[in-house]
Amino acid sequence: MTRTVNILDLGARCLGEKALELVRELKRSQDGNLPPYNEDGIRQVVEEMRALFEQNQLEVRATTDGERGLLSGIQLRHACLERNQRCLLAYVHHRMTRIRDYRWQTGSVLPPSFRLSLCEQEIQWFTHYNRSLATYMRSIAPTGLDLTQHLQPPKSLLVEVRCLEDYGEFEMEDGTVVLLHKNTQHYLPRSQCEPLIRQGVLEHIH
């Protein structure tokens, strides 16, 4: 005898589709900007999970009361629950690593445009991460060692850079002050203009 298993009344939508959509959203934006934190999507998945869970509890109770034939439905729902949980964790974790990469690329201050696509907890995470990274970098050497410097292997001591925006005065380690105007070209020590190149103020041309 076959028996239709009432998985859950969710209209025509497949189970787990929302969660997959979230993961896909990140995958699509792999090299572009980080999309805003999809709070609505997360909420929908959580709601789906809650409904599945309630249905499962009902049926588990019915099964212990002696009803038969419900187990396969329960198992399927449980698998869906686990899958959804996994997807949500992957979503949040992947965003976390993206924010981390951002820290290494641009520095400890988040640009406003990037900050907008984060949720509050993510900003909090970023602050914590910043703090532990700073503690670590301070602790390796007596004077501290900034690991976010020297990201590229050096090819030459001085590099030619073009200024992309009006930055103003830039003081170098030895006290020389360079005036960085838009569209001017300079020949500067690589180690000192590296942060500015990463921030997009300077462009490395040769």
Add this chain to the structure above:
Amino acid sequence: MVCEMAESAREREGDESGGSDEYEYVTLTSAEVLEKLEEAWQNERFAPELLEHKTEVVDCVLEQIKEMEENLSHVGRGDFVAGIHRLELDRVQYVLRSYLRTRLEKIERHVLHVLEQEADGSSSSRLSPEELVFAKEYADNMEAHLQSLVLQHMPSNLQKLDHSKAVSRPNMDSYVFVRAVERTEQVNVDPHSADNVGY
């Protein structure tokens, strides 16, 4: 890369752990220390898992960088030789930072696995004390983050992070490049043992 450091002619002392138990003081030239750092760096970059932290080498190089910077600060700007030394200094700085960065990345990627290993205690510790602090903070921060965003909204039986499923581990079966350091007639490569990964 040929090492042309300012003090390469001058011998300096570096403490290296000699045997497994006893500590032996070995005198190394800075070129040798640099070689050791480069070796550690290459191994670290090509190995899938976290290797032992070379604390002595790192400390030694840090000291040398400081010394070189001091020496260079007395030299005028136009000096050609000083320029070459500065470039060399930049290179050393890069290797050192890249080494530590690679380690941090590995720690972050497999943080729960690394901490498990550390807590296990069967093998000697691979993290430096500073890295251990960082790893713990990172793991706590990550779990708190996942908890606040996802897990606390889950049904009651799914609120815990299942370590057996969620821990990412290094792929110990991945291939690595090796260079023969000395001549050996025969090497047994047993696909079932994990010991064949040599560097």
